[in-house]
Amino acid sequence: MSKDYKDTLNLPQTGFPMKANLANKEKELLEFWETGAIYKKMQDRDRTKSFILHDGPPYANGHIHLGHTLNKVLKDMIVKYKTMKGHYAPYIPGWDCHGLPIEHQVDKKLGSKKAHTAVTDKRKLCREYAERFVEIQRDEFKRLGVFGDWDDPYITMKYAYEASIVREFHAFVRKGLVYRGKKPVHWCPTCVTALAEAEVEHADKVSPSIYVKFRIKNPEGRITVDEEKGTSFVIWTTTPWTLPANMALAVHPEFRYNRVKSPAGELIIARDLTKDCMEKAGYSEDEYSVSDETWTGADLEGITCSHPWIDREVKTIAGEHVTLEQGTGIVHTAPGHGEEDFVVGLRYGLDVYTPVNDRGLFTEDVEEFAGQYVFKANNEIIKKIKGLGVLLGDAQDVSHSYPHCWRCKKPVIFRATEQWFVSMEKNDLRKKALEEIKKTEWIPGWGRERIYGMVEKRPDWCLSRQRSWGVPITLIRCGKCGEYVNNESVMDTIEKEVQTSGADVWFEKTAEQFLPEGYTCTHCDADEFSKETDILDVWFDSGVSHAAVVEADERLSAPADLYLEGSDQHRGWFQSSLLASVGTRGRAPYRAVLTHGFVVDGKGKKMSKSLGNVISPQDLTNRHGAEILRLWSSSADYREDMRISNEIIARLVDAYRKIRNTCRFLLGNIHDLDTLSSDMSTLKIDDLQEIDRLALSQLQNLIKKVTLSYETYAFYEVYHAVYKFCIIDMSSFYFDILKDRLYTFRADSKERRASQQVLYNILISLTKMVAPILSFTAEEIWRYIPGEKEKSIFLSDFPEANEALVDSELEKTWETLSIIRNEVNRALELKRKEKFIGNALEAKVTIYIGGEKRELLKKYEKKLPELFIVSSAGLRDRAEAPEGAYQGMEIEDIVVHVEKADGSKCQRCWNWDVSVGDQEDDPELCNRCYRVLAD
């Protein structure tokens, strides 16, 4: 029975648990951060070195999803890194509270009571609804370990914020950028109301499909026409009732068009649709002929046609929206009744003509059909054009997807209504915005192209919404002449009222109450006024956060250093913020804009309830802890779409454990270290062995690499670099080799102490480096690290690389040694398979090698057993290599011979040695261990 020497070893000791139990531990740490006011203390930094990341406000509706998680964690990692790097980096979270989705929810709850509910009461309900979700989301964000001023966030429905919105809107009015114009919107003639996109449902509807001829009146020299019988363009439509509002014919500039001679006369139709059109018009192939002559749409632009029955000249225009899917490649354009028609109409200065009233009846303008309901008038109109001989073939019923009202389920119409716009051209808003886009840093770089293209092409900004839950368009109009009051003191009054009482005041008071005593219209002298009832587009709300928050909040300063949101915000917040800021400040509100992709499932598909592939952050947090979500956020390249799946989570859990155990090993092996003398400054380089210096050198490289990656927001590079360091450089190499020294040497031996100092420094640096990502675990480790230190890891400084410790020569040498070690491992593995050995310590290794590598190994001959973790290792000439020994793979000219180690196994250090048995009082020990115990 051999003696148990385990107690004589210096085995790792630590209370730091191997099993993280994150779901519970995280709550304890959150409590610690909260009561310790750690975020507040982090703000105690030099404000001249500030880094302002301005939060984009999520919408205060629903629980957070993985997209929110990714966004907030990315921001948090930046804020924590910047702070640890010595910056003043406050994070003021925000919420977007106004808008249709919340109003919808409230409407739903109100049900039939909606009609009798006053606007102000409804707004109150909306406010309560938003408040509730701000609370819910706040808790969910905090649960992720995201630091920020959660007690004092910015909220777009706070009175002060609402006043800022009004102020910024007035600034636009003052600069003359706001104008009133017409724009087609979805309109329900049954409910007599405008509908937002979200209030429109698509359903099948049967409509008449007709082809209509528009005779060319003047070809403007573009083409020749049949003077006698006439030449006509053919259009296709399923909404005959919009024909009275036809203002133009749109062709695609790049499509080919041709002349068709048919029984219905000479026609112009897109080449690729001729056959289809003729077929539908009821002509067989021998009844018509297509001439060889073709034109592009661009060739045909500017030709004057006559409206089929109204005395109106209709021109051909070019538009990219024209398609070859169906129809004739020539699009009947009624700017008052279609979004695309409207946009293209703006370019050509077409009248936004809408001879349809709010009940869907034709106005007096349309002589023959005045008073008729548009859908009913369809047949009358078809009859009319048939009588005129401009109907090609007959009307046919087609079933197609058509927008319907979500409430009454009846088909809706597009109808132009009066709206408020911000002009993109006045004051060169578009031009200036484009210039600012060029000056801003976009990460990734393609973000610039994307938003540039969008701003270049976008129409004027429609600011008004016919809704209740929002900030009102605070304009007053004369009841007599309709002119708007543009008066400084009136605007001031309104702004002040909103500041103290909120935007509700607009709905509570009369127009006169905002005007000075005895105020009369500057245009017509009338004294009756009415308030504008529309509210502002919610994008305007969040778009002015640069003014309402970044400029107004003493904690921040403008312009912000960074905006960070999903790539959908190129169209949303990045753009509304840009226009709001350029319009009034003449500059972008941000210096840099970083975008991330979307969260998709394991196959790269988007998550949706119908696909059933939705993964919730709440569920993952409960099962694995928020830390795994943080690690996930860092692990992949977020500039692309981020995949998440059970396998990905499983890999992350593994990776987490590995990093955690690496730190646990470090903690366990420095438990008896006097940390006061273990600072890097007091580190005695001379006491270190080469492998210790190698580890330190690798650590410096890691610090440099990780710092660079954080600076470029490439967190996945941090993740990979740290992970590789833990596994390759530390766990399987340095630590594995070091165990003998740590465990079996005298506890206070110079050699062991030196390695402990190295481990201590690695631990501190490593923990700090992962803190922005693995915040919970880093804080937990921090508490177990012995010695004097800051109360929280987030109050400490990020590690700096010490160039004096970098030794590239040494690294190169050890890289070669490492390759040789791989060869030895292969040789050992073969012997293990043969059951010749089990543990490598049972082996004695002889290396047969020549050349430079032999010279190198010669220098390290004494260290080879330690490096290979075998009991003994020798070096011989290549020529002496025995038959059948292992031949190198990576290194060709190396042979590794494995034999049983000489002597017997020391029961303490487990090395095989000939000295075992020499000592009579402890015959199971080798001389080295005997001496250690003797001291």
Add this chain to the structure above:
RNA sequence: GGGCCUAUAGCUCAGUUGGUUAGAGCGCACGCCUGAUAAGCGUGAGGUCGAUAGUUCAAAUCUAUCUAGGCCCA
């Protein structure tokens, strides 16, 4: 349909200006250890670089088209 973007082993990532048999870690398989132990170590098997065509002496890398997917529009 348009604009922007993506596509390398089961997973997450490397692959410098086109230049040898495309790399890493994890996972997997097999094994060792039982003194980091719901740990640790080793070895090994995995890829026609989304597809096709082209440029080139040479392409994962350049070009075009297509396919699949994402965001934003329509």
